[in-house]
Amino acid sequence: MKRKEAIKGICACVALGAGVTIQSCTSIPMIDHNIMNSKIIVQKSVFIEESFVLIQNERLPASLGVLRSEKKYFAHLLLCTHKSCELQAAGKFLVCPCHGSEFDQKGNVLTGPAMDGLMALPILETASEIEINVKGIIA
Ligand code: FES
Secondary structure (H helix, E strand, O other), rough: OOOHHHOOOOOOOEEEEEEEEEEEEEOOOEEOOOOOOOOOEEEHHHOOOOOEEEEEOOOOOEEEEEEEOOOOOEEOOOOOOOOEOOOEEOOOEEEOOOOOOOOEEEOOOOOOOOOOOOOOOOEEEOEEEEEEEOOOOOO
């Protein structure tokens, strides 16, 4: 199957309390998360060694993609930098349904027409959590 042909599978939801819900679509967890003081706080326990999760909230213009790689965390707004369509996760890639741009999970452009990488969001890391600052992008 080509990357662009990948589609979301059937989703299952798990409510974890405190406003957190995890959906599993294919192998990428989707987390509904509250925003408090312009921050989204994610427990590190959500991540497995090397993993990628999607975060959504109605105040965000699009989902966030959060990657744990080499013991570091990366958060990106999943809006295509070509003409702002929301990206879809397809395996290890983020694909734009509008004109076909592709990005890796660190926000780098792999295939155009997009020329620029995804918007990175600042992250503050504590022992058990990461805080993603969404101040400039929330409604
Ligand atoms: S809006 Fe994404 S490739 Fe055009």
